[in-house]
Amino acid sequence: QxxxxxxxxxxxxxxxxLRLSCVIPGYMSRGGTYCMGWFRQAPGKGxxxxxxxxxxxxxTYADSVKGRFTISRDSxxxxxxxxxxxxxPEDTGVYYCAADRKGCVGSGLxxxxxxxxxxxxxxxxxxxxxSS
Numbered sequence: 335q336x337x338x339x340x341x342x343x344x345x346x347x348x349x350x351x352l353r354l355s356c357v358i359p360g361y362m363s364r365g366g367t368y369c370m371g372w373f374r375q376a377p378g379k380g381x382x383x384x385x386x387x388x389x390x391x392x393x394t395y396a397d398s399v400k401g402r403f404t405i406s407r408d409s410x411x412x413x414x415x416x417x418x419x420x421x422x423p424e425d426t427g428v429y430y431c432a433a434d435r436k437g438c439v440g441s442g443l444x445x446x447x448x449x450x451x452x453x454x455x456x457x458x459x460x461x462x463x464x465s466s
Contacts, residue, residue, distance in 0.1 A: 336361060336455055338370075338431040343460030346421055350464070354416040356431030356457060362389070362409040369438035370414045371449050372405065374462070376427035383446030384429070386438060387414060394445040398424075421464045431457040 342354040354372065362368055371386030371394075385405035386394045393405050404417040418425065432453040440448040 336433075338433055338455055338457035340429065340431045340457045340460040343429060343462045345463040345465065348422055348464055348466050350421050351417070351419045352421065352462060354418070354429055354431075354460060354462075355413055356415075357411070357413045358431075358433055358455060359412050361433055361435075361455075362407065362412045366435065367437045368433065368435050369445070369449055370407070370431065370433045371438075371446065372414075372416045373430045373432060373446075373450065374425075374427040375430070375459075376424075379427075381430075381450070382427075383444075383450055385416060386445050386449055388438065388445075392445075396446065418462070421462075423464050423466050426462060426464050428459040429462050430459045 338358045340356045368389045372384040375381045387405045402420045407414045433455040434453045438445045438448040
C-alpha cells in the first residue's frame, strides 16, 4: 500500500496562483494503467473532484476550475502537479491526491466519479486558503 504525499498548499489572495505537487513513489514509473487526480473539500462541504490525468495523457477537469487549473504529470518522477491560477475564495479547502490502477472507468460514471470511488490510494491533503 502506497500513500500519496501532497505539497505546495498555502495562503494567497484572490487572483493569485499556487502549484500543488503529489508524489507516489513507483506508481507511474513502473508503467501500466493508472489514473491520478485531485479532489478538494471546503469547510462544511462534501468532497469535490477537481482534475484527473491518465496514463494515456487524457485530462479531465471540473467545470468550476476549467481554464484556471492545469493538471500535469512527470511519470519518471512519479509526480503529478496542479497549477492553480486566478484563485478565488471558493477554491479554499483541503486538496487531496488520489490514485487508481484500474483506469478510472465505470459504467455511468464520469472519470472524476470513477477515481473517487475506485481510488486505492489517498493522500493526507494540503490546505489551500484564498482570501478576498
